Amino acid sequence: xxxxxxxxxxxxxxxxxxxxxxxxxxxxxxxxxxxxxxxxxxxxxxxxxxxxxxxxxxxxxxxxxxxxxxxxxxxxxxxxxxxxxxxxxxxxxxxxxxxxxxxxxxxxxxxxxxxxxxxxxxxxxxxxxxxxxxxxxxxxxxxxxxxxxxxxxxxxxxxxxxxxxxxxxxxxxxxxxxxxxxxxxxxxxxxxxxxxxxxxxxxxxxxxxxxxxxxxxxxxxxxxxxxxxxxxxxxxxxxxxxxxxxxxxxxxxxxxxxxxxxxxxxxxxxxxxxxxxxxxxxxxxxxxxxxxxxxxxxxxxxxxxxxxxxxxxxxxxxxxxxxxxxxxxxxxxxxx
Ligand code: NAD
Ligand code: UD1
Numbered sequence: 001x002x003x004x005x006x007x008x009x010x011x012x013x014x015x016x017x018x019x020x021x022x023x024x025x026x027x028x029x030x031x032x033x034x035x036x037x038x039x040x041x042x043x044x045x046x047x048x049x050x051x052x053x054x055x056x057x058x059x060x061x062x063x064x065x066x067x068x069x070x071x072x073x074x075x076x077x078x079x080x081x082x083x084x085x086x087x088x089x090x091x092x093x094x095x096x097x098x099x100x101x102x103x104x105x106x107x108x109x110x111x112x113x114x115x116x117x118x119x120x121x122x123x124x125x126x127x128x129x130x131x132x133x134x135x136x137x138x139x140x141x142x143x144x145x146x147x148x149x150x151x152x153x154x155x156x157x158x159x160x161x162x163x164x165x166x167x168x169x170x171x172x173x174x175x176x177x178x179x180x181x182x183x184x185x186x187x188x189x190x191x192x193x194x195x196x197x198x199x200x201x202x203x204x205x206x207x208x209x210x211x212x213x214x215x216x217x218x219x220x221x222x223x224x225x226x227x228x229x230x231x232x233x234x235x236x237x238x239x240x241x242x243x244x245x246x247x248x249x250x251x252x253x254x255x256x257x258x259x260x261x262x263x264x265x266x267x268x269x270x271x272x273x274x275x276x277x278x279x280x281x282x283x284x285x286x287x288x289x290x291x292x293x294x295x296x297x298x299x300x301x302x303x304x305x306x307x308x309x310x311x312x313x314x315x316x317x318x319x320x321x322x323x324x325x326x327x328x329x330x331x332x333x334x335x336x
Pocket of ligand 1: 006007008009010058081098121122
């Protein structure tokens, strides 16, 4: 059985679909600080069977011990964490507590239970402003904000843990920009409040919840002047987790660090045009000031994941926009 901490969140639910469809048993563990039980009910609808789900907090040693005592866990995917960059700068102690201290409690419980296989949700944010793209895993690591530093700290904790106990099998997955939704439109990204990220903002403009998109910067040194990113369909990312779980279950007793991206960069305006094709309506936008902390361009080199996990992203930008739109139009207010 695979334990998914933060399993009721955006990437956790989609990964649960991929894992269950590949024949794995999963148990979701979540404190619902950034997700809703309705998401789990939708997952059950998609897979057509019950899914074990435990409400609890990774920072609680007793919650963690209880889940390892109740289920026979073979491996953990550690999604649980807070992920808003701006908030992390304003509330660093909350972020270090949730993302770093929470991981320490999880790892102690794993050690106690004799579970030594873990897949961790890292982020391309550990690269900070890259010197060049596509970014290889060997690039300099210099996260530019608190959130990014929590991700790098956990990567380092897991490397130190493996150095001290080489029977651990660890996969560190550095995601680029996850977008899109399951093709059913039953689950998708459901940010609370005003979305920080581009795709959910565009989707909310399309559905009429917001009047127009602010494009943060039109004068970057990129082909059309807007920021370039490596958008990856969340179901491709989910399949990457399936591949990473299969690898750690094989007990490689190493630490694999891989980028999960498509290797292709698209601009903000590329994404806006693709979304307009998907929803068949215009997306009003205006060019606004650059967002502090943004980098002009960032996309990943995913070739190591291809070699080590036999995984590659298959879905196009049009697929991502079509599925985001399908989710948004069926659920204009998300899971509410
Ligand atoms: P999400 O917020 O939708 O999911 C995270 C889940 O963890 C939520 O359901 C939340 O309720 C839960 N959670 C948070 N703190 C917890 C705690 N202390 N105990 C138990 N549960 C807790 O986010 P997501 O987009 O699904 O991201 C999953 C992981 O991937 C996160 O670690 C995030 O930092 C990382 N990541 C996300 C992105 C992205 O753009 N979405 C990119 C790179 C990395
Ligand atoms: C952001 C986070 C990063 C995190 C990633 C997850 C910051 C600085 N970085 O990255 O740590 O891992 O999300 O997906 O927050 N944009 C607009 N208008 C908007 C929103 C975004 O023009 O309303 C632009 C941005 O300037 C950027 C692109 O769209 O060029 C993508 O932005 P976003 O979706 O927020 O992702 P990142 O900035 O790459």
